[in-house]
Amino acid sequence: QSALTQPRSVSGSPGQSVTISCTGSSSDVGGYTFVSWYQQHPGKAPKLIIYDVSKRPSGVPDRFSGSKSGNTASLTISGLQAEDEADYYCCSFAGSYTYVFGTETKVTVL
Amino acid sequence: EVQLVQSGAEVKKPGESLKISCKGSGYTFTNYWVAWVRQMPAKGLEWMGIIYPSDSDTRYSPSFQGQVIISADKSITTAYLQWSGLEASDTAMYYCARFGTAGGRFADYWGQGTPVTVSS
Numbered sequence: 001q002s003a004l005t006q007p008r009s010v011s012g013s014p015g016q017s018v019t020i021s022c023t024g025s026s027s028d029v030g031g032y033t034f035v036s037w038y039q040q041h042p043g044k045a046p047k048l049i050i051y052d053v054s055k056r057p058s059g060v061p062d063r064f065s066g067s068k069s070g071n072t073a074s075l076t077i078s079g080l081q082a083e084d085e086a087d088y089y090c091c092s093f094a095g096s097y098t099y100v101f102g103t104e105t106k107v108t109v110l
Numbered sequence: 111e112v113q114l115v116q117s118g119a120e121v122k123k124p125g126e127s128l129k130i131s132c133k134g135s136g137y138t139f140t141n142y143w144v145a146w147v148r149q150m151p152a153k154g155l156e157w158m159g160i161i162y163p164s165d166s167d168t169r170y171s172p173s174f175q176g177q178v179i180i181s182a183d184k185s186i187t188t189a190y191l192q193w194s195g196l197e198a199s200d201t202a203m204y205y206c207a208r209f210g211t212a213g214g215r216f217a218d219y220w221g222q223g224t225p226v227t228v229s230s
Contacts (some may be wrong), residue, residue: 001171001172003154003156008148011121032215034215034216036216036217038155038217045205045207045220045221045223046147046155046207046217046220048216048217048218048221051215051216052213052215052216055221057218075169087154089154089155091155091157091216091217093215097143097160097162097167097209098119098157098160098169098170098171099145099157099160099168099215100157100171100211100225101147101154101155101156101157102135102154104153104154104155
């Protein structure tokens with residue numbers, strides 16, 4: 001059960017769009033529609049921003065969107081804002097009520 | 111209001127044992143799974159394992175199997191993470207998180223984290 005692969009960092013100017021990829025295998029990302037994304041600001045607990053690949057919890061801005069193709073899921077932040085600067089993690093169900101997180105992606109707003 | 115409240119910071123010596131807790135409130139504790147997540151200093155999130163308090167069904171990541179024990183006491187709506195012989199490499203922030211069942215395979219609520227420091 002290896003960690004899902006995410007880019008180490010992505011950056012963009014305010015108003016631009018950035019996309020974070022999350023690559024796994026047919027045993028996790030590719031095998032289920034249970035990919036979730038979490039935002040973590042320094043010193044804070046993670047916060048759910050996307051679940052079931054593309055659904056947004058109440059209160060999460062619609063500039064956050066998710067998708068999946070094969071073994072790779074993606075998180076897109078459209079209209080980047082200063083408060084979006086944070087660490088982001090994907091997470092996938094991996095069968096038998098086990099889960100696996102992705103490696104950290106640091107989003108920088110230039 | 112759903113809350114997961116974790117026990118406080120711990121400072122331990124190598125070889126010592128430790129049990130940290132996560133108390134759930136504001137929801138039916140036995141209807142959701144509770145997971146433990148490790149975050150080592152300046153590192154990413156690692157899924158350690160999960161328990162279903164209703165029947166104590168427990169699953170572990172292969173990386174943590176045999177290294178820790180996850181348990182729960184549904185009578186006091188509390189989940190636990192314990193070590194029998196801490197190592198310096200166990201120094202980390204530990205989060206508990208609520209995961210749903212068939213219709214909710216994501217962590218919608220998180221505890222505030224318990225920092226654990228292991229040092230001689």
